[in-house]
Amino acid sequence: MEPTVAVFDGLKGFAKSTQDFVSGLIHHHDPSSSRNNPIEILKRLQREAFSDLMRLRDRQDKIERLLSIYKTSNKGPFEEAGTRVRGEVDVSGAVLKMDTVDQQNFDALRRAGIRTGVNARFTFETQIRGKDYFVAELMASQKAAEDFTDFSGNLPLSLSKVFYKANITDWFSAAAIPIGAHCRDIGNDSSSSRQGKGLTDNSSLGPPLVSQPPGSAFGVTARKANFMATLGHLVSGLEMPLDPHGIRHIFSTFGQVVCDLPREMKLSIVGVHQIPIISDQRLSLGPFAIPLSPLKRRQDSDVSVISTPGASSGSIAVMLESQLDEDTRIGGWVEMKSSDNKNMKWAIAVSDDSEDEFGWGLCLSGATEGSNRLNRFQVESYLKFNVGKRFTVKPGLVHVMDGSSRITALLVRSNWSL
Template identity: 45%
Template sequence: MVSEKNEPVALVVNRLKSFAKSAQDFTNHILHNFESSRRRHPIQILKRLQREAFSDIMKLRDRQDKVERLLSYKSSNSSPFNETRTHVRGEVEVLGLLLMIDRINKDNRDAIHRTGTKTGTNSRFTFETTVLENDTLKAEFVSAGDSGQLGQLLLAKVVYAANISDWCSLTAVPLGAKCSDIGLTSRLVSVPPLLNQHIGSGINLVLKKANVIGSLAQFVSVMGSQLDSSRITHFLSTFGQVKYQLSWSTKVLLLALHRVPKFSSDASLGPIALPIGMFRWRKDPIEVLDGSFGSAALVVESDVDESMRVGGWVEMNNACERNLQWGISISDLPEDDFGWGVRMGGSSNWDHFEVETLSKIKFGRNFSVQPSIMYVIDGSTQFPALMMKSSWSF
């Protein structure tokens, strides 16, 4: 009886146990799925973020490439003067002359002119900048006056120097060229008059090989006619130089200048504008022009040390009766200390002779005074003179 009564209870307990187990299994399954979903959810988020970040990075890279191409195009078409500095140098010189003579006449004045001495106040401002890394562009403004008065500031010279390679360079001077601007000589106290010739506008080519340097220049200049001031004459000048380095301190230079008049006209468009056509608006006879000039010089110079130089030169030209001239000099002119120099020169027939001794005293880095004594013999005229030259640079 008792066992029969306990069977339904046991059946109910077993069903409860199976229900509880099923509920527990269901709950565990739900919790397991929830935990698995929680684990998978951050991974999915990271993968999604990675895809979005990669897409953004590719877009940024594409924009960066576009910006770089734009900047490279701008830089290739920009001015060659970008990221360069312009150096400005100024120099003011005052030169006074005290002649030990009782009066000044034409002979004395001509004798002073032949020495190349120009009194008065001269100022010079030079602007120099670098172009295309290796080239330089220089513009020079000058103002010259007499009696202590400064004149108007004018553009006097423009020089563009292009270094093509280690053995080749090119110099273009559109305005105000002198032979000394493209000369291969050092800064001697005495130089041939050939280097002081004004040759106008042109171009110069320099070639270097071992211990030999050669250059050839072609220039055009415009001058007024001596017979008729209203007529303009164009001159073509060819200037050649050969420099041979004998040793580390001694060099020999051969210079030659040939200038010929090409045509004369009543009007000029400037030194660079040249008529080359064969047609004329009227049949005028071709004018035979005279006034050609030829000169050749031999220069020997030697550097004793960093500041001391010894040099001599001989020049022959067809400009005047004194076709053979000579000069020698010795100088010791350091940049930041006391300096001195002696020069003498004249003509072959001794109708012109000059000798000068000079000293240079520095006051600071920018100001210097150069007193000198000069004695000049020119034909029947002879006189001593005291000169005082002061220079201020900045």
């Protein structure tokens, strides 16, 4: 009996195992059983959530594109630009020692660049589209007029300069200055700080050809390594009164080449070619209306007689500047008329414009006109005292020898940056 029972139990166990195996295979291939698997449920939920997120992302992109189109169509270039404001108040006074108070000495003071009075300047600079910038300058002045016979007292704040510079590439830029342009503005970066100032215009502004009467200008500048070249056109004298010949506007072609030399030296060659434009004394067409009329003689009692053959002229200047150390700078320039090598102006200046409490400056300048002898010689020296970070005082002496005129001036110039 025991062998029979053992065989029966073995067959029963084999049948049980076979049934379990077949049942496992059937449940493994049953789709309904996979849906109840927790892993499969998580995978299915993940796929559905991902598809929902992608649909939401597509809708968000469509909304953002619509909003960007709406914003760009309704805002100007200055909408998101920040404006930087700078202010400056300059006060100059002088005690003059001269033989007589006459027109000859007045002319000598004008040529020496001695200006007294109050000058306030406010500059608004706005970055446009990253690299471009727009500058507007407002100024109010009480300084003496060019002939020293009139003072522009109590002048209101007026627009003195409008400047726009477009940096097209890293090496090429263009500038447009419809109001208040000088030749020196075309190639310079208007956003940079102003040059160090001495006591007079001769020690502050450089050669006279780059400081012509303001007008309208445009120009282009190209930079390559250590070289920079500038070419521009300027119409100056737009607001000047007519002279006895009826000449009002001066059309100037300006060119400059700058080379950076070793040891912090910079060499500049500047040239200007000028052509006067004739305008009738009784007619004023506005500052931006330029009549191009030929230079000829007209016989009319109501129109002034104009005869200016060969009226065009040109000047060239060479400037050399070196930075001796962090604060000390030495520079000089020579300017000559292209038609007359004997007509020459020059200046040599050394200055220490440190931000410490004490600084100094020295400038020698002169001019030779019509002969080899020295017609004008000028020497000026000053001390600079920094009171805080925004206020400076410069007392100094200026001695001028201009023909038969001998003038000594004690000048005090103060500057306050806002």
